[in-house]
Amino acid sequence: MRIGALSERTGIPRRMLRYYEETGMLVPDRCGNGYRDYDERCVERALQIRGLLEAGMPTRVIKQVLPCLKQPKAIHVEGATRETIELLERERDSMSDRIDTLTRSRDAIARYIDTVRETREAA
Structure with missing residues (x-):
């Protein structure tokens, strides 16, 4: 899905989704024309990131925690x-x-x- 569709599904502005990408917290695929292509996993990941940011967690900490959150709502401890x-x-x-x-x-x-x-x- 394109960034507009991801924004619509998550309620997260496109600009913020681009920021998530710039910081390496959200990694979309790229189409041949360079457009971002977000798969279904990106929906839950973007919502996780937003939730952690809204809880007051700094981006630097979120980046460290995200690899431990391999599945929605489940915490995996390998690599901690x-x-x-x-x-x-x-x-x-x-x-x-x-x-x-x-x-x-x-x-x-x-x-x-x-x-x-x-x-x-x-x-």
């Missing part, structure tokens, strides 16, 4: 080095810190909304 595990542990801990911060921010906003509503209702 000690350095990769340590890197992932740091990323996991960093994500947990961000989640804690977001939770505190969300709770503060909720308290603010409640206070504003209570003040308006009392007036």
Whole structure:
């Protein structure tokens, strides 16, 4: 499939798909005319990449993890080095810190909304 079809199926903009390709995270075949040709596996791979990016994982880490994700939603550990595990542990801990911060921010906003509503209702 062409990049437009992949973009439509995944909801990922073409520009972002090209970025995934530039970084080596997504590797399409090339047609004789030079056009990108994405197979069905690229759909799930692009969605995996987007999910990891949305979770806050940096591209450099995603590039290391992708070889371990050979099948959709399944993790294969062959090739996972000690350095990769340590890197992932740091990323996991960093994500947990961000989640804690977001939770505190969300709770503060909720308290603010409640206070504003209570003040308006009392007036």
